Amino acid sequence: MLLEFLLAFLGVLSLAVPVHGQDQSGFVSIDCGSLSAQFLDPFTGLNYISDDSFIQGENPGIPKMIAIDEFKNTFVLPQHKYLRSFPGVEGDRNCYNVTLTKYVKYLIRATFLYGNYDNLNEPPSFDLHLGPNKWDTVQLWNSAALVYKEIIYIPTVTYIQVCLVQTGRSTPFISTLELRPLKNTTYVTQNGSLALIRRSNCGFLNYAIIRYPDDDYDRLWYPDHIWNSNLSTLQAIDSRDYNDFRPPSTVMMTADTSINASTDLNINTHQTTPQFYYVYMYFAEIDLKANQSRHFNISVNGEPWYGPVTPEYLRATIAYTNSPIGPFTGGNFTFSFFPVGDSTLPPILNAVEAYSVIYFLQSETDQEDIDAIKKIKSRYGISTRNWQGDPCAPQDYVWNGLSCSYNGTAPPIITSLNLSSNGLTGGIAPDIANLKSLMSLDLSNNSLSGTVPGFLSQLLSLKILNLSGNNLSGSIPVDLLKRNASGSLLLSVSGNPGLCLSDSCNNKKKKKKLVVSVAASVSSLFAIVILLAIIFRVHKRRKQQVARHGEDKTRRTPLLELKRRQFTYSEVVNITNNFERVLGRGGFGTVYYGCLDDLQVAVKMLSSSSVQGYNEFQAEVKLLLRVHHRNLTSLIGYCNENDKIGLIYEYMANGNLKDHLSDGNPNILSWKQRLQIALEAAQGLEYLHKGCKAPVVHRDVKTTNILLNDKFQAKISDFGLSRTFQSEAASHVSTVVAGTPGYLDPEYYATHRLTEKSDVFSFGVVLLEMITSQPVIAMTNDRTHISQWVNSLLKNGDIENIIDSRLGGDFKINSVWKAVELAMACASTTSATRPTMNQVVVELNECLTTEMAPTGGFNSSFEIIAVDDNLLSEVSGR
Numbered sequence: 001m002l003l004e005f006l007l008a009f010l011g012v013l014s015l016a017v018p019v020h021g022q023d024q025s026g027f028v029s030i031d032c033g034s035l036s037a038q039f040l041d042p043f044t045g046l047n048y049i050s051d052d053s054f055i056q057g058e059n060p061g062i063p064k065m066i067a068i069d070e071f072k073n074t075f076v077l078p079q080h081k082y083l084r085s086f087p088g089v090e091g092d093r094n095c096y097n098v099t100l101t102k103y104v105k106y107l108i109r110a111t112f113l114y115g116n117y118d119n120l121n122e123p124p125s126f127d128l129h130l131g132p133n134k135w136d137t138v139q140l141w142n143s144a145a146l147v148y149k150e151i152i153y154i155p156t157v158t159y160i161q162v163c164l165v166q167t168g169r170s171t172p173f174i175s176t177l178e179l180r181p182l183k184n185t186t187y188v189t190q191n192g193s194l195a196l197i198r199r200s201n202c203g204f205l206n207y208a209i210i211r212y213p214d215d216d217y218d219r220l221w222y223p224d225h226i227w228n229s230n231l232s233t234l235q236a237i238d239s240r241d242y243n244d245f246r247p248p249s250t251v252m253m254t255a256d257t258s259i260n261a262s263t264d265l266n267i268n269t270h271q272t273t274p275q276f277y278y279v280y281m282y283f284a285e286i287d288l289k290a291n292q293s294r295h296f297n298i299s300v301n302g303e304p305w306y307g308p309v310t311p312e313y314l315r316a317t318i319a320y321t322n323s324p325i326g327p328f329t330g331g332n333f334t335f336s337f338f339p340v341g342d343s344t345l346p347p348i349l350n351a352v353e354a355y356s357v358i359y360f361l362q363s364e365t366d367q368e369d370i371d372a373i374k375k376i377k378s379r380y381g382i383s384t385r386n387w388q389g390d391p392c393a394p395q396d397y398v399w400n401g402l403s404c405s406y407n408g409t410a411p412p413i414i415t416s417l418n419l420s421s422n423g424l425t426g427g428i429a430p431d432i433a434n435l436k437s438l439m440s441l442d443l444s445n446n447s448l449s450g451t452v453p454g455f456l457s458q459l460l461s462l463k464i465l466n467l468s469g470n471n472l473s474g475s476i477p478v479d480l481l482k483r484n485a486s487g488s489l490l491l492s493v494s495g496n497p498g499l500c501l502s503d504s505c506n507n508k509k510k511k512k513k514l515v516v517s518v519a520a521s522v523s524s525l526f527a528i529v530i531l532l533a534i535i536f537r538v539h540k541r542r543k544q545q546v547a548r549h550g551e552d553k554t555r556r557t558p559l560l561e562l563k564r565r566q567f568t569y570s571e572v573v574n575i576t577n578n579f580e581r582v583l584g585r586g587g588f589g590t591v592y593y594g595c596l597d598d599l600q601v602a603v604k605m606l607s608s609s610s611v612q613g614y615n616e617f618q619a620e621v622k623l624l625l626r627v628h629h630r631n632l633t634s635l636i637g638y639c640n641e642n643d644k645i646g647l648i649y650e651y652m653a654n655g656n657l658k659d660h661l662s663d664g665n666p667n668i669l670s671w672k673q674r675l676q677i678a679l680e681a682a683q684g685l686e687y688l689h690k691g692c693k694a695p696v697v698h699r700d701v702k703t704t705n706i707l708l709n710d711k712f713q714a715k716i717s718d719f720g721l722s723r724t725f726q727s728e729a730a731s732h733v734s735t736v737v738a739g740t741p742g743y744l745d746p747e748y749y750a751t752h753r754l755t756e757k758s759d760v761f762s763f764g765v766v767l768l769e770m771i772t773s774q775p776v777i778a779m780t781n782d783r784t785h786i787s788q789w790v791n792s793l794l795k796n797g798d799i800e801n802i803i804d805s806r807l808g809g810d811f812k813i814n815s816v817w818k819a820v821e822l823a824m825a826c827a828s829t830t831s832a833t834r835p836t837m838n839q840v841v842v843e844l845n846e847c848l849t850t851e852m853a854p855t856g857g858f859n860s861s862f863e864i865i866a867v868d869d870n871l872l873s874e875v876s877g878r
């Protein structure tokens with residue numbers, strides 16, 4: 001793995017200065033310890049930049065220069081003259097953080113030239129880490145040794161961290177750090193990354209390393225003689241290949257050959273443990289007479305590897321295998337080349353690369369934890385030396401004051417944070433609440449001020465909380481006191497003079513609130529007087545403000561109205577009482593119960609990892625700000641603060657329809673209730689299709705998206721997938737198919753043409769579910785759809801076995817028949833034969849009338865609320 005090259009060889013470096021204008025986009029060339037912000041390397045034409053902005057930790061290291069006098073007769077590239085050293089103690093880790101594109105394959109190269117910069121003549125040795133994993137050991141063995149470490153790696157995050165780790169007494173340093181994006185079709189491995197062992201330009205003409213601009217990827221090709229005879233041509237080699245390896249023409253123009261027919265190539269890896277390898281060999285015929293031919297086979301350690309190879313004249317051929325070779329013990333392996341068939345010439349080799357496979361098993365720490373701890377670090381300006389690189393990994397380099405839990409190759413999680421005696425000032429950082437798995441938090445003996453925030457009670461795993469010796473004030477959140485009292489939390493708050501320690505502070509507040517609400521509810525004259533006084537004062541103050549700003553702001557009501565709907569995260573924390581009660585969970589995040597003044601609400605918090613969820617959130621807010629109907633769940637507000645995204649809806653006390661239809665639910669909805677719910681849901685959909693200026697297709701109509709309030713009034717919810725038709729002329733939109741299996745319109749699925757009739761199909765399925773209480777797709781092997789099942793029974797007129805047996809015959813058979821027919825029409829596979837939602841509403845009304853007829857006194861209250869468009873435009877600010 002060690003790749004080394006003596007400077008002496010560099011005496012004649014290729015001076016072919018680039019004029020190619022080749023694309024070097026994505027190259028990152030960092031000259032560590034450089035004194036200038038950037039400079040152009042005249043030999044490669046590449047722009048090198050200073051490392052100042054890439055150093056991550058508090059230890060900025062020391063810029064140094066090699067002992068220039070000792071090297072005045074040696075050629076040294078300008079970027080290798082400077083270096084940065086990181087004096088410290090054993091175990092110190094100093095990292096460079098470089099932003100890049102994730103999932104792009106990169107060649108990453110770190111270069112080290114000791115150059116006796118410290119005049120100690122003690123070439124150092126230290127470790128090199130890539131993020132949470134050890135990459136290699138850097139061992140310099142003399143002042144002039146130029147050591148390259150190269151790896152081909154695909155980052156799974158948007159940055160890499162290259163870290164120097166002091167392993168003994170000697171001081172780590174680095175000369176350059178270079179990143180080169182590769183095509184993802186090159187150097188494909190089954191898994192793992194590739195560490196370079198050897199990259200040889202066989203049969204060289206001079207001792208120059210060939211790199212950019214000859215090599216598009218800036219690989220370094222080292223001059224090498226492997227066999228006893230070499231060939232060269234003056235003609236360029238066509239290096240295009242299907243897999244984009246692009247060996248430089250100048251490398252391919254020379255080759256090694258042997259005077260013997262068969263010959264060997266030894267690869268010495270210096271590796272002591274068995275490893276897997278990938279080897280890439282490059283061939284081009286450069287010397288072939290009319291009556292000559294060259295064919296050969298290649299084996300590795302006696303096993304066939306590749307062949308037969310017939311190098312093409314002046315055109316590159318690449319030999320490699322898709323699976324690795326090895327594992328080989330002993331650190332060496334040998335390729336043998338044999339002429340085959342009528343070959344008249346011995347084998348040749350123009351270039352070769354060998355890599356060993358490195359498996360980086362340690363994941364980066366959980367991303368949410370990384371984000372949180374980094375914010376905490378910057379907020380408190382924490383100068384603890386080792387707070388850099390990955391917080392938890394490798395395990396030996398976990399940040400001071402942190403403990404983490406490790407679970408195999410899964411991302412480590414931060415479980416304890418100890419910032420005791422760190423001179424922290426200001427409030428308790430809210431980001432702490434995002435360290436979700438925290439079990440121990442010690443902030444003692446600092447100068448923290450402000451209140452003990454409620455978000456600390458969100459840390460459900462917390463067992464130890466030490467806030468003693470600060471300057472905190474106010475009361476302690478009740479939840480924390482409760483957990484302390486029950487023994488599940490060890491809470492220390494002593495030494496905070498301004499802190500109220502008993503829970504009476506909380507009680508006092510509660511009592512006051514109670515008094516106010518009682519007073520308000522009895523509407524006593526006294527309360528009204530006070531209220532009027534308050535209103536008067538607010539009004540007066542507002543008038544003064546208006547006067548001061550010289551502008552009547554009251555005319556901008558719609559915008560103010562919109563603002564009022566937006567809540568801050570801390571308001572959301574308040575509303576949900578620290579996310580106390582979970583109503584449900586989904587792929588998008590979690591729904592919590594909350595109270596907004598006297599109004600019960602449901603708060604849907606988007607999990608920060610849900611990209612899909614964010615798009616759906618936007619779709620939903622846009623739509624719900626525009627549409628209002630009593631059979632659509634209404635949006636009360638939303639929160640959009642950095643990554644805290646939440647939607648606040650009216651609270652639907654009776655949950656979703658599916659739960660009420662399920663076998664497990666003891667409270668069976670009566671047939672009449674079911675018809676009523678179906679009718680209300682249908683009205684909600686009809687409004688979406690026809691009541692809005694631009695028709696809206698919900699796309700995800702199903703029983704879990706029909707919610708019931710405390711009076712069992714039905715409302716359609718979840719508009720995250722809904723689509724609006726842009727123009728009225730359009731009768732359909734083409735979309736990526738979305739929806740739920742079983743409810744998804746087969747015609748939409750097949751054609752991607754979305755119309756309102758897709759919702760009608762889903763609604764038909766909902767109706768069948770309400771009639772039968774059967775699963776939409778049978779659990780049996782044939783996975784019969786509910787419409788097929790009903791259809792098979794209908795053929796025999798077997799209505800009794802269609803309807804939910806739990807209804808116990810308590811229904812009018814005519815209204816059931818009508819409902820079943822309507823449901824089947826809706827669930828028709830062809831959209832043209834489905835009714836519109838308007839027709840569905842009419843039919844369901846008739847069903848309900850039939851059902852209720854004998855009892856009399858039926859009073860229809862099903863007219864659709866006309867929507868005042870002016871009101872709408874006011875609310876949405878149009």
Ligand SMILES: *[C@@H]1O[C@H](CO)[C@@H](O)[C@H](O)[C@H]1NC(C)=O
Nearest residue numbers: 288289290291292293344345
């Ligand atoms: C082929 O090459 C040989 C040398 O190996 C030479 O002696 C001979 O004349 C060449 N021509 C033919 C037609 O064989």
Ligand SMILES: *[C@@H]1O[C@H](CO)[C@@H](O)[C@H](O)[C@H]1NC(C)=O
Nearest residue numbers: 418419420440441442464466
């Ligand atoms: C936090 O660290 C201090 C020493 O820095 C130690 O005394 C204290 O016990 C630690 N707290 C916890 C909870 O481990």
Ligand SMILES: *[C@@H]1O[C@H](CO)[C@@H](O)[C@H](O)[C@H]1NC(C)=O
Nearest residue numbers: 420421422423444445446469
């Ligand atoms: C409190 O912190 C200061 C430094 O901020 C330190 O000198 C002192 O020893 C600490 N006291 C305790 C009891 O840990």
Ligand SMILES: *[C@@H]1O[C@H](CO)[C@@H](O)[C@H](O)[C@H]1NC(C)=O
Nearest residue numbers: 447449450470471472473498
């Ligand atoms: C503690 O905070 C109060 C304000 O809440 C401030 O007046 C006081 O100076 C602070 N004490 C210390 C020791 O920082």
